[in-house]
Amino acid sequence: MQIDWDVEIPMDDGLVVRADIFRPQAEGRYPVLMSYGPYAKGLPFQVGFPAQWQTLTAKHPEILHGSSGKYANWETADPERWVPLGYICIRVDSRGAGRSPGVIDPFSAREAQDFHDCIEWAARQPWSNGKIGLAGVSYYAASQWIVAGKRPPHLAAICPFEGFTDFYRDACRHGGMLCTFLTEWYPRQVTSVQHGLGSRGHVNPNNDVPVSGPDELSDEALMANRVDIDAMQVGAELITAEYFDGRRANLPAIEVPVLSCGNWGGQGLHLRGNIEGYLRAGSKQKWLEMHGLEHWTAFYTDYGVALQRRFFDHFLKGEDNGWDREPPIRLQVRHVDGFVERAEYEWPLARTAWTRMYLDADSLALQVEPLPTASLHAFDGLKGKVSFSTLPFAHDTEVTGPLAATLYLSTTARDADLFVTVRAFAPDGKEHLVLGAVEPNAPIAQGWLRASHRQLDPQASKPYQPVHTHDALQLLEPGQVYEVQVEIWPTCFVFPQGYRLVLTVGGSDFQHDLPGPYPQLYGKNVRGSSVLLHDHPVDRSESRFGGVTSLHCGGKFASHILVPVIPAD
Incomplete structure (x- = not known):
């Protein structure tokens, strides 16, 4: 050449x-x-x-x-x-x-x-x-x-x-x-x-x-x-800041053919953008491909x-x-032992059985029916967490698509950061972690929301994908209960029979429980969220977030997660 x-x-x-x-x-x-x-x-x-x-x-x-x-x-x-x-x-x-x-x-x-x-x-x-x-x-x-x-x-x-489209939501500020x-x-x-x-x-x-x-x-x-x-x-902090001018793609203006190739393991950087780019690009000819493995x-x-x-x-x-x-969509469907390719024709999949799983703070379970009585669980707003589990699945259960959580919370502070993680656990009690784009031991899906950014864009939001405006702060009154909608980035995973889906809600980045020593990147331990962390001392100050966060469940506080279950053929 x-x-x-x-x-x-x-x-x-x-x-x-x-x-x-x-x-x-x-x-x-x-x-x-x-x-x-x-x-x-x-x-x-x-x-x-x-x-x-x-x-x-x-x-x-x-x-x-x-x-x-x-x-x-x-x-x-x-x-x-x-x-x-x-x-x-x-x-x-x-x-x-x-x-x-x-x-x-x-x-x-x-x-x-x-x-x-x-x-x-x-x-x-x-x-x-x-x-x-x-x-x-x-x-x-x-x-x-x-x-x-x-x-x-x-x-x-x-x-x-594997490239983001919304510099604010996809890369710089997750949920604010x-x-x-x-x-x-x-x-x-x-x-x-x-x-x-x-x-x-x-x-x-x-x-x-x-x-x-x-x-x-x-x-x-x-x-x-x-x-x-x-x-x-x-x-x-807000999307209206001058810094974000010109850094977010004008997707509806795109006219050329698009092949958007995304990675299921790209939580926190590229996954959301590839799907949003496919959905929102103005192109008449466009395709979406989703794969796994390293970035x-x-x-x-x-x-x-x-x-x-x-x-x-x-x-x-x-x-x-x-x-x-x-076909417009090609998915590499993730199983515990590899991927199986499948063609699809729309996103989310038309046959999705949208399934609500309700949080029970007393039993720390995910229930299939709303709970008649109220319960709550409190945790440290900067480093605590609580986990809720389904019963073991009676048969192989595919979860493919976007997820969303509706949570009711109160805090003793003026604000609260919520880290929401979807996890898989095997019958022996061990967590099944997957190879992510830049993380060797990643959970199934992740979502984030700063409670003061809870304002929704009603035109852009969907039941399975809340979209927040991020254009104003709504600080919290200590002790008052607020409803928040949390976007959880899309995922694709087939839970084998006997596995459990676990939802963890906490005040800091997800970390797995594997023993060290841990690989390092950028001088930081890689422990489940790679270096896609939210650990800036100014942005997450003790004075603003250092309180007790309480998660309210049951009764009029029907905290739940919406899961895209794909029926078996």
């Missing part, structure tokens, strides 16, 4: 961003697969993320069939696999990152405009057929949703692979609570490859140039060239590549390969 390093693409404000272009050596016009993001286009996967690369290639050696792997980068298409298929792969370093100068401002309106201009630039090149597709994982997926809403004229199709993932991620994965590190950064072994550019900027200059997202996010795996496997190839071949090359006749 022909490799063009550091091709300059002019932006509308006079700055240039730089791209590496991998294209067939044969003359001709080819469709383009583009990615745009801050992880440094010249940083090979095995150099930047060696542990993940080793795991990926050991578990799935197929990804190196026909590829040396040396041009494979974190969460972007491997050109050695795609260029022989008749595609051009373009990787663009976003403004301020890698080889592109400027100020880093992740997911901003400025980035979206840059991405738009890169798409249009690529369409005008002599080697391009004018059809641009977008491919990539995580950042390289979330940015697709945003730029597609700007409708670049030559954007022909997008395949966002600040998730500290992004503030931990920023220095480790973005500013660590910031433009201007020069010789202090990595070197691209494929062309021996510094991945963060030749410039040697001072620490002060580097700091001036990046947004302080910790300060911005801590100070932006970065399926994109590179033969399964993932073949899926993307059929989609892009149809819309970027015009091939009549039957893709337009594919």
Whole structure:
């Protein structure tokens, strides 16, 4: 293949961003697969993320069939696999990152405009057929949703692979609570490859140039060239904050064909966005695929590549390969011992048996009928929890779809954070944990709500998916009972006969009970919620949340969870 390093693409404000272009050596016009993001286009996967690369290639050696792997980068298409298929792969370093100068401002309106201009630039090149597709994982997926809403004229199709759509609800503030993932991620994965590190950064072994550019900027200059997202996010509790302007995808404005690929294990980062993107995109042609395994795996496997190839071949090359006749939804249904693929035609599934399970604070059970008498259970508002269990299931029971909890609570404090977790327990009493996207031992499903954010959007909300406005604080009066609706992110799991569903409601992030030592990520123990934690001392202060939370059940306080049970065929 022909490799063009550091091709300059002019932006509308006079700055240039730089791209590496991998294209067939044969003359001709080819469709383009583009990615745009801050992880440094010249940083090979095995150099930047060696542990993940080793795991990926050991578990799935197929990804190196026909590829040396040396041009494979974190969460972007491997050109050695795609260029022989008749595609051009373009990787663009976003403004301020890698080889592109400027100020880093992740997911901003400025980035979206840059991405738009890169798409249009690529369409005008002599080697391009004018059809641009977008491919990539995580950042390289979330940015697709945003730029597609700007409708670049030559954007022909997008395949966002595990990427959020609502920066506020999906990534930054779950139920109004600040998730500290992004503030931990920023220095480790973005500013660590910031433009201007020069010789202090990595070197691209494929062309021996510094991945963060030749410039040697001072620490002060580097700091001036990046947004302080910790300060911005801590100070932006409501969705109306200026910080969120332009960072949330305008899904109804999207017109191009969409293949949205999500991960059941993406609780707290990408799962919700892939489903919402599929549902709300204005595109007439759109598909949803849901899989499991690690966050970065399926994109590179033969399964993932073949899926993307059929989609892009149809819309970027015009091939009549039957893709337009594919069922709109493809689910990898999770069982305790693996996944079984199944086609579906709507979401939520039309045959769902919506099942209410009522919380009993006296017996700590989930009951099938409302309770006539009232009961309550109190726990520490910052670190306590209480769990409620069903009886063992009499037969295999599939739970697939969104969940919701209606809870009645009071507190001695002025506010309360609620962490709601759906869990599976085997007949021997041991919890069945699943492999999540970035968590080796994850629960079945998770939801979050800050009680002062309980105001619902009545037009957007559904019985199975409450949507909160997050535009005003409604602090609590100590001792008064409030009804709150908690969105629990979608899930897919078949509970075997004899297993129990357990609902845990608490005041802090879920942690499993497995013995240590625990793996670490970003310097934190990974214990069930990975690093998708809500542990910022300013956002969760003792003065605001340090009280006793009481969960009220039974009688006029019919606390319950709504579960999407799928009837057996």
